[in-house]
Amino acid sequence: MVQAYILIQTEVGKASIVAETISEIPGVIQAEDVTGPYDVIVRAQADTVDELGRMVVAKVQQVDGITRTLTCPVVHL
16 A cells, blocks of 8 residues: 655635545545645555556546645655
8 A cells, every 4th residue: 555645736715625626536535725835735545656646647636726736655664
């Protein structure tokens, strides 16, 4: 199982609806609208890194109102 944080910037005023929409995507554990340089932070999981990448590109980045994403895989050192 691979987990990652996805940091999202949105159009002005869209953070809440983006977080709500993303929270319904299979594999998303949590989606919260926040303050700071990013507007939404998502915790997601998938079976493989490739599957996680496909989820981000095919589902998360397609949500209306998103301008940029940064995916940060969780590592256990």
